[in-house]
Amino acid sequence: MSLIHVKDLSKHFKILNRREGLGGAFRDLFSGSYRTVEAVAGVSFDIEAGEIVGYIGPNGAGKSTTIKMMTGILKPTGGQIQVNGLAPYENRIRQAQIMGVVFGQRTQLWWDLPVIESFKILKEIYKVDQKTFDEHMNMFNELVGLKGLYSQQVRTLSLGQRMLCDITASFLHNPQVVFLDEPTIGLDIAVKAKMRSIIKHLNQTRNTTIILTTHDLGDVEALCNRIIIIDKGKILYDGDIKRVNALFGAYRTLKLQIDGFSESTLQSLRDKLMECFGGDHGIAIGETEEFWTDVTIDQARTPLSDVLNHVMTNFPVSDVRIVEISMENVVRKVYDGALS
Ligand SMILES: Nc1ncnc2c1ncn2[C@@H]1O[C@H](COP(=O)(O)OP(=O)(O)O)[C@@H](O)[C@H]1O
Numbered sequence: 001m002s003l004i005h006v007k008d009l010s011k012h013f014k015i016l017n018r019r020e021g022l023g024g025a026f027r028d029l030f031s032g033s034y035r036t037v038e039a040v041a042g043v044s045f046d047i048e049a050g051e052i053v054g055y056i057g058p059n060g061a062g063k064s065t066t067i068k069m070m071t072g073i074l075k076p077t078g079g080q081i082q083v084n085g086l087a088p089y090e091n092r093i094r095q096a097q098i099m100g101v102v103f104g105q106r107t108q109l110w111w112d113l114p115v116i117e118s119f120k121i122l123k124e125i126y127k128v129d130q131k132t133f134d135e136h137m138n139m140f141n142e143l144v145g146l147k148g149l150y151s152q153q154v155r156t157l158s159l160g161q162r163m164l165c166d167i168t169a170s171f172l173h174n175p176q177v178v179f180l181d182e183p184t185i186g187l188d189i190a191v192k193a194k195m196r197s198i199i200k201h202l203n204q205t206r207n208t209t210i211i212l213t214t215h216d217l218g219d220v221e222a223l224c225n226r227i228i229i230i231d232k233g234k235i236l237y238d239g240d241i242k243r244v245n246a247l248f249g250a251y252r253t254l255k256l257q258i259d260g261f262s263e264s265t266l267q268s269l270r271d272k273l274m275e276c277f278g279g280d281h282g283i284a285i286g287e288t289e290e291f292w293t294d295v296t297i298d299q300a301r302t303p304l305s306d307v308l309n310h311v312m313t314n315f316p317v318s319d320v321r322i323v324e325i326s327m328e329n330v331v332r333k334v335y336d337g338a339l340s
C-alpha cells in the first residue's frame with residue numbers, strides 16, 4: 001500500500017454570486033444564487049514513502065486545495081484519500097503526528113513569541129523528547145545557522161528567516177510526510193538555495209516523503225524526480241521529470257523593456273525575428289507583465305545570444321532579464337501536446 005493514495009478526488013466550492021453595491025449585497029443574502037467552482041475535479045495518484053514529488057501548475061490550478069485535503073484541513077467533496085492508510089479529515093489529530101505542513105503564505109509560528117518559544121510549544125504539542133529536540137535544533141543550526149534568531153520575535157523576522165524557521169518547525173516531530181506549499185515564494189536566491197539543501201538533506205537522511213508545490217521550475221529541477229502537473233483541477237501529466245526537462249530545460253525567456261513600446265512593437269519584433277531566423281525558430285513573443293516583452297526561446301533551435309544580439313541592434317532596449325520558462329508557458333505547451 002502506498003503512503004499516499006488519492007483516487008478520483010474532488011473538491012467543489014459553492015460561491016455566492018455577488019452583485020454590486022449595498023443593495024446587491026443585501027439581495028445576495030436571500031437570493032441563494034450560487035455557482036460551483038470545481039477546484040479539484042477528479043485527481044488520482046499514489047505516492048510512495050521517500051519520494052519527493054513536485055505538484056505544480058498555474059495559479060488557481062487546485063494545488064493548495066489538494067494539499068489541504070491531504071492534510072485534513074478540508075473535507076473532500078468526492079473520492080478517496082488515504083495517508084498511511086487513514087483518511088486525513090476523519091483522523092486529524094492522529095494524522096498530525098505523521099505530517100508536517102508549510103504554507104508559504106502564512107506561518108505556523110506564534111507571531112509575538114521569540115522563535116525558540118514557538119519551537120518549545122511545538123515540542124510539547126507533538127511530544128518530542130528533549131534529546132530528539134536538541135538533535136533536531138542542532139542539525140538545523142548547522143544547516144542554516146538558526147541560533148542567532150532564537151531570541152527574536154517571529155514578527156521581526158525577514159520572510160526568508162521566517163520560512164527557514166517554518167521548515168524547521170514542520171520537520172520537528174520527524175513526520176513521515178511533509179507538505180510544502182510554495183515554500184520558496186518571494187525568497188531570494190541565497191535563501192532558496194538553503195531551503196533546497198534542507199529539503200534534500202531531510203529527504204535523504206530520514207527518508208521523509210515530500211510533496212512540494214512551487215512556481216519555480218528551478219526548485220523542481222533541484223529536488224524532484226517526479227512531477228505532477230495540474231491545471232483546472234485535473235492532472236495533465238504525472239511522471240518522470242527528465243522528460244519534462246528534456247522538453248522545457250532548453251527554454252529561456254528573454255524579458256525586454258523597449259523604449260517607446262506600443263502595440264506595433266510586438267508585431268515588428270515578430271517580423272524581424274522571422275526575417276532573421278526563419279520559420280521554425282522556436283521563438284514565441286508575448287507580454288505577461290506591464291512594460292516587459294517576453295521572448296521565449298527554445299535554445300535547442302536558436303541560441304539565446306543570437307536573439308539577444310539581434311534584438312539589441314534593431315530595437316531601443318533599455319533593460320533585459322533572462323528567466324527560465326514560466327509555469328504558464330509549460331502548461332500551455334503541455335496542452336499543445338508537448339508531452340503526449
Ligand atoms: N475557500 C475557497 N472558497 C471558494 N473558492 C476557493 C476556495 N479555495 C480555493 N478556491 C478556488 O479554487 C480554485 C483552486 O484554488 P487553489 O487550490 O488555491 O489553487 P492553487 O493553489 O493551485 O493556486 C481557485 O479557483 C480558487 O479561487
Ligand SMILES: [Mg+2]
Nearest residue numbers: 063064065181
Ligand atoms: Mg496555492
